[in-house]
Amino acid sequence: INLAQEKPRPVPTVKQSELQALKLDPKPNKQTPRQIAERFNPTVVLIKSETGSGTGFVVGSEGYILTCAHAAPEDEKLIVEYQAGKGPVKSVEATILLWDEDQDLALLKLKEKVDLPTVILSSRTSYDSGEQLTVIGNPGLGETILSQTLTTGVISNPKRMLRDQPLIQISAAVNPGNSGGPVFDDRGQVIGLVILKGDIEATGFAVPSTELRKFLLSVTKGKPEAGDR
DSSP: OOOOOOOOOOOOOOOOOOOOOOOOSSOOOOHHHHHHHHGGGGGEEEOSSSOOOEEEEEETTEEEEEEOOOGGGGGGOEEEEEEOOTEEEEEEEEEEEEEEETTTTEEEEESSSSOOOOBBBOSSSSOOTOEEEEEEEEEEEEEEEEETTEEEEEEEEEEEEEETTTEEEOOOOOTOOOOOOEEEEETTTEEEEEEOSSTTTTOOEEEEEEHHHHHHHHHHHOOOTTTTT
16 A cells, blocks of 8 residues: 655746736726627636536636636646637647635646736625626536526625635526636626536526635745635
């Protein structure tokens, strides 16, 4: 029996300037779901593993992708599909930089440099029930993946505690394959990342942007802050 413990994954140091999603936009303009789709569809990617698929979004122009941990299994090959403009869909292999099962978050990096826009993570620390939101993801319909699917809804509860984790409860339709996708507010900023669909209709859950910012900042410091909630 091999009693040797598996070495923990080394945490890389990423320059904060390479994670454009952390930049602040103090006065974002109000946007319709159509405008959000036109602007941010290219930032939303499809993540394929050996056992399934999920969604992710670009947080850094050097090929950094934020998604949920269960959409990016640690021991499987990961392929990211994206579409730049009106060009063909392209596939690039990705590696895992940081993986946190407790928060269900993962940061990936594409093995090739791609020219894709990035999202902006909201710097707000609180949200209100009833706020309008837009979700973009890649839900599956059997073997067919409905890429770039947009749904809308509202914040049902901004402070829902599940699995000892603060989450935003949303009414926008989410399904398997939406996991790891962005939740936009009506200013076009990401306020959450989808990780869970409820067993009742019009109920999904997302990690709030406050936690997403902590997760990304932990990489820029070169040390993990998992569980620092």
